[in-house]
Amino acid sequence: MEITHKPHFIRQCTLVWLTLMSLTVTTYAIGEANLGGWAIMLTVLGTAVIKVQMVSSYFMGLRRTRRLWRGIVMGWLLLVAGLITIAYLSTIK
């Protein structure tokens, strides 16, 4: 039966996959347009943070595990993204 091979959770994963693909195309378009500046930097880095969060939550399945495991990945992500942001913003005069 169709429902056996394409249950709801697979459709949800497919939606996540398509969203990740769309966000990647957006990042590529920004790169090809050679856009720069702090707003673009925050947009592109923010997009990457959202994408990583989607992969860890939905593909890895951490959203249904203890907060500790989600917290480690989220903490790592926010720390790395935060330090990258500080490094970039420090160069803007």
Added chain:
Amino acid sequence: MQHNNASMRGVCAPHLLSKNTPAALNNNTITLREVHDTPPGDFAIWFFIFAELLAFGIFFVAYAFARARNVELFNQSQQHLNIAAGAINTLVLITSSYFVVRAVAAIKQNFSRECARWIAAAIGMGGIFLAIKLFELYAKFSAGISLSTNTFYMFYLSLSIFHFMHVILGMVILTAIMLKARSGGYSAKSHTGVETGASYWHMVDMLWIILFPLVYVIH
């Protein structure tokens, strides 16, 4: 088949299906909202994954602060990168991750051959990633660029090669899992190995998702 619709609502991660024994499916909602004590797969792989995240995280931050000291050099060097190749490789890895999700979902439903096919597809995408990356690296080395060209290329080549090695390791792990799945070595009740390999492969994908915008796009 009502249980498939009702019990899996709001759940994407296939590892949650492991709790779907027939008894559990009759009381479906409670089962699937259960919070698991450990992440999917062999717990040992998660120490490895967290160590890898830490190593790459330090690398990413070091890149950002090195750039802060050489903004012009980094901006100029970035102009020579192939953004399309980086973007295609991102699409390729994300798709391979999705294939692995499908493989785990298949084995949860006891479909060993389907699981092996999805993993084979993911390995194929990994091969495409390596081919594109090799093309990119070959172009740079042919142009006389090396680790010692400048600070930007030191980071670009080191990060690329470091990540490249992780993709190869991931493909080796997935190949072993595929062969075992093909010979019926996993089942709906025993599939920790598939989840372990899947978790590692998703990590490789996650790292590239940060690496691509950081090195190719943001300037």
